[in-house]
Amino acid sequence: MADNSTQSIDDHLEKQHFIRVCNAFKFYRTHSHRRINDSEISYRALPEHHQEMVPDFLENLENIRTCVDHNYEIIKLILQDAEYMFENQTQETIHDSVEDVKKTFPTSADMDKVRTTLKQFVRDWSPLGQQERDACYRPVIEEITHRFPIDLCERSSVKVLIPGAGLGRLALEFAKLGFTCQGNEWSLFMLLGSNFILNKCREENSLTLYPWVHQWCNNKYTEDQIRQAQLPDINPAGIPEDSNFSMAAGDFLEVYREPEEWDCVATVFFLDTARNVIAYVETIWKILQPGGYWVNLGPLLYHYAEMADEHSIELSYEQVKKVIIKTGFLFEKEEMDIKSSYTQSADSMFQYQYNSVFFVVRKPL
Incomplete structure (x- = not known):
């Protein structure tokens, strides 16, 4: 019984880790956009004459956002059918409950x-x-x-x-x-x-x-x-x-x-x-x-x-x-x-x- 209990705990921890890794990929776009938004806030806080010295700054931030979005499209391909990656088990990441996602929020x-x-x-x-x-x-x-x-x-x-x-x-x-x-x-x-x-x-x-x-x-x-x-x-x-x-x-x-x-x-x-x-x-x-x-x-x-x-x-x-x-x-x-x-x-x-x-x-x- 103890062995079965230990195995059950190990399986649970393994699933939680798998979900957390998948969630990290899923969170990529949001996390990256936050960094871009921080740069925009810092730029807009500059004196106006400083902003005028680098007028293309915001345009470049938009280019970066576009690149992040494009990377995220590839990430979605990576995650497609990810739960079937291992032959011996199905992780069922697509059907995680809200509570599971909260418990496995990426670091x-x-x-x-x-x-x-x-x-x-x-x-x-x-x-x-x-x-x-x-x-x-x-x-x-x-x-x-x-x-x-x-x-x-x-x-x-x-x-x-x-x-x-x-x-x-x-x-x-x-x-x-x-x-x-x-x-x-x-x-x-x-x-x-x-x-x-x-x-x-x-x-x-x-x-x-x-x-x-x-x-x-x-x-x-x-x-x-x-x-x-x-x-x-x-x-x-x-x-x-x-x-x-x-x-x-x-x-x-x-x-x-x-x-x-x-x-x-x-x-x-x-x-x-x-x-x-x-x-x-x-x-x-x-x-x-x-x-x-x-x-x-x-x-x-x-x-x-x-x-x-x-x-x-x-x-x-x-x-x-x-x-x-x-x-x-x-x-x-x-x-x-x-x-x-x-x-x-x-x-x-x-x-x-x-x-x-x-x-x-x-x-x-």
């Missing part, structure tokens, strides 16, 4: 995640994201294709896992190359986005998004804030019919417990999503087959550091490397200071760049 952090998801579409699925993909994805793809050359192995028999797959582009690239590949993602924001782009978008450059419309600071030109991005840059369905490609939802540590199941694990901007990075290292060791490879690229911006009511350990890369070696891995390649960024507008006056680490380690036979 400011939720709204930040909605905006981040929109920018992630650029990183993964727009020509504007090509530079970031080349810096972060290409070294990993080239390394794994080098380790498993098509003339020496049947790639469909090589199983590649991508934890923290985001909107699924890196995982799809491996599937296009013939590997059996699975992406794993925990964030419902990303899962809703990946479900939309992978399963519902079938024409190149068929969607227009305004990802920087929320960037109020560090704009060189007025037009930078309303610069558009076309997506997807490729047809996500354009992979061989016999491709073995999937996305799995859930916490990496809970979903992947089967020992020696994967030939390769590729982590890009993932290690620092851990509360306990040592647990990530041990799990990767466990699920890799003997002789398997772990390829990593990214920084160590620990996501739970300084977060209230969250336990987190923050190790230096030196410490992480010692953990990897003590776990049993053999280093085969290591490069420091890989210049990389994450959902960065190339036109912004403020640029945030990581000196990422890139390594390849092998689980010995």
